[in-house]
Amino acid sequence: MRAQSALVPQGNHALALGFPGNLGNIEAYISAVNRIPMLTHDEETSLARRLRDQSDLGAAQKLVMSHLRLVVSIARGYLGYGLPHADLIQEGNIGLMKAVKRFDPDQGVRLVSYAMHWIKAEIHEYILKNWRLVKVATTKAQRKLFFNLRSHKESLDAMTPAQVDDLARELNVKREDVIEMETRMSGHDIALDAPSDDEDDKFAPIAYLSSDANEPTKALEARQYDRLQSEGLEAALEKLDPRSRRIVEARWLANDEGSGATLHELADEFGVSAERIRQIESAALKKMKGALAAYT
Known part of the structure; x- marks a missing residue:
């Protein structure tokens, strides 16, 4: 629905979703959505069935518009992450549109309850992608811990051992996981280049990150070569x-x-011709090449 629907935010009208003209600022947008009347249960069911059965985008737009205030309310709860309120609302609106597209009115659940999951999921994804240059949470368990830890921390100070134990017990995770996530959240992005041209430049990350010795590909190649020289060669010879x-x-x-040794020296050792030694050598090297394939 994000790609095909006319409801998808575009340009300066990212938050408008069907409002005529440009609302100008976030306060005007919030004021406008709060004036949109809520749908009754019967109206919601009728519109949802029209969308499901007839692909009626007009019905979809009415469903979305009537729930924009829900997105505003949910997005407000994530302002503590330092991201723009308007961006949080826009991502939440995308989640709302996904929910409207998938909503089945015959399941006995109101759209407001169903949409909350989709709105929060979209906002969570946006926060995790933009809160740090490097992702702090990638698995489902890490994401749950990230958002719970952020809401449980009472200040910017490090958590006490007792607080760590309480949160680990409440979320049913290891205390080591709580400590690791708090450390990752407390970190900050640093510039690759030093802020000045003095002698400190050589200690900036760019100085050592650009070194061939520390380049990941070079390091992997060196490790692979060492493994080939030790384990691989011995296995091939066997x-x-x-x-x-x-x-x-x-x-x-x-x-x-x-x-x-030369071919003739080995020929004398084994009592065969030099050509025979060359043939044995060629066959042995071919066999070793096949055995070494598993280490490359």
Whole structure:
């Protein structure tokens, strides 16, 4: 409904949702939505059935308009996160429209009760995406803890051990989870560049984040190479028969670089031709390559 419906907010009319003209500011918008009359149960049911059975967007608009005050009320409860009230309301309006689209009037539930879940979910998603550059909560359990912790904290000070224990018991989570989430919430975003051109520049995050040694891809490649050199190589050698392993080790894994045995030296050792040693070596290396595939 967000993509197709004419009710989706656009541009400067993001909060208007069908109001003529531009309301100008958030106070005027709130005043306007509070003057919209509420629907009776029968009116709501009739409109919802028209939307469901006939895809009547006019009915959908009336359902949305009559519940805009609900969004305003819910959004007000999330002002403590430091995000604009207008943005919270706009996201809540999107949740309201999703609820209207999915609402079934024959389930015996009023739209106001059904829509609350969708409105809060949309506002929660917006807060989690915009409250920090780096997400503080990704799983369902972390999100629940995030919003409950924010509402339970009495001040900006760190929680006492007793408060941590009480909240962990109330939410049925580990106290370590509460401590970790509080730490993540208490953190703040820092600039990559130093604020001045003095000697402190070299201690700014950009100085070490741009280093090739600390670049994630380089670090992963180095770790993978080390694993290939240790576990992978030993596992691949174990796949070979004793003669093949001896030839590979003598040819390619000599302790001193450039001191590997020649084909003729190994031919004399095993009493076969140099060509035969080359064939055994080729087959062994091919077999090792297949074994090493699991480590790349």
